[in-house]
Amino acid sequence: MRVLFSVSSWPTHYSSMVPLGWALQAAGHELRVLCMPSQTAAVAGAGLPPVPVLGGVEVAVHNRLSYVREARAGQWPYPWTPLHPVTGAAMSTLDEFDLGDYLRTDGARFAAASAAGHDTAVEFAREWRPDLVVHDPVSTEGLLAALVAGVPAVLALWGPVGTHEPAPVRILPDDLGDSFPRHGFGPFGPDLIRHVLDPCPAAVAAPVRGQRLPVRYVPYNGPGVPPGRLPRTPGRPRVCVTWSTALSTMTGPHSYALPAIVAALTSLGVETVLTATREDAEALGPVPATVRLLERCPLYALLPDCDAVIHHGGAGSAMTAMVTGTPQLAITFASEQSRLAERIASSGAGRHLPGHIATVETIQAAVAALLQDVAYQRDAAALRRAALDRPSPVDLLPALEKLAAE
Structure with a gap:
């Protein structure tokens, strides 16, 4: 079986997928991981084969944009102003971020990069012909590639936050480049997600409408050296x-x-x-x-x-x-x-x-x-x-x- 992973630009978003990648390879299945160039070292360092061809908004920029939207909608609960979405600089007021200028400049650039990344994912899937696609919630390139290739796509949750959360918790990204309509699948939305890998027991289950595929969470905390057993002070927590x-x-x-x-x-x-x-x-x-x-x-x-x-x-x-x-x-x-x-x-x-x-x-x-x-x-x-x-x-x-x- 050929399995295609698609991951975002933040390693903790796909770290829960790494043990599944190991299991697939150990069982003799062939694996490739679509990623941004910034994730090449992290993916390869986990023992998975990267294909660094994706583009779009880096997760830090995406999240800061979300926080500014929350603040403008009155949903930001903190007494300080969010950071500038693009530069990450501190802002004293929301007026310091010009949304119109952003849409003309950085926003347009991010949208073009997102469209190109989705198109590249589709092209790769057509050529490599995977039997299955697994993607993290932020990497919708994998979902689109699976839809075009006519193979199942499985979203891998990273924890107890689901595909059908109300605003402002929504973790699924916007389709900046209108890639899903361009490829004939209409506007992107959570109902396009049909299968979900869910590592969360019922006590912490998140809202999901697709078919849940339960899986055990196997920790992968990135590279590091365990310290061995640390001596404890008796009687002290x-x-x-x-x-x-x-x-x-x-x-x-x-x-x-x-x-x-x-x-x-x-x-x-x-x-x-x-x-x-x-x-x-x-x-x-x-x-x-x-x-x-x-x-x-x-x-x-x-x-x-x-x-x-x-x-x-x-x-x-x-x-x-x-x-x-x-x-x-x-x-x-x-x-x-x-x-x-x-x-x-x-x-x-x-x-x-x-x-x-x-x-x-x-x-x-x-x-x-x-x-x-x-x-x-x-x-x-x-x-x-x-x-x-x-x-x-x-x-x-x-x-x-x-x-x-x-």
Whole structure:
């Protein structure tokens, strides 16, 4: 079977697809990964064969545009103004972004690149003739290529945010280049998605109308070296903190919550293990002796020996904590992460703290509750069992083979 992956310009959007790619290749299936040139190293570094021919809006620009739209619609809950969508510079007012000028210049360029990328994906599919296409929610090139080639397309969710979310949570991109109408399929919309790989147990399930194909979430946190077993201080809880590698580039300097998190954990007297980029860690300056810094350490290697985890609401962090059974606190700064955190909190496996009300005191109270209330450990363990009951990527292969054959 020939399988074509299509991925976006943000590695955490497709990291959940990597173990499936390994399973397909190990079973003897042939795989190619359509991606932007910026993702060539990340895809190849994961052991998957990249085809770097896609184009369009980089995810950071796409997200910043979404935040400006939310702010203009009165749906932006934070007291600060979003960043400039194209430059990423701080804005004091929304008037600093000229939408008309953007549509004439950068917007037109992004639309042309998106159209070219979709056309290239279609051309590649016609020549390579895949039997099946799997794509992440932001990479609609794979969906269009499958429709034109007449083969099944499967969208791979990255976490508990679905294909049919209301605004402003919608994760599916706009069809900037009108590629779907140009190829005869009418306006792009979520109802074109017929099959969905879903790694989320029922307790955190997201809205989906296509056929759900349940799959187990297998953590892939990118390249990194596990630290081995870290010695613990007897009687002292251990809390892991993992922070986004580029959150500030999307939501601004107000989302740099690490100083408040470290201060809150220090006041609680817990042992803190912080994994972050070198830049985020260096911005903290000197840290207390109770804080151990690990640069880009794979999260799956840390969480089994932690009593709780704090993250920004990213799907990779939340899903990794889910399969390790670790109670989690999500401090969020964007609508998608907020919805994800709400679903984790509603399952009882964690708590949600919107970023604009995250202070040393509120963080301290939320972490204390996670560590002291056994209900969080119980519900996190239950969510882990439900997650592990789903078919592994290897066990999923017969269903994908059947779908391709039909």
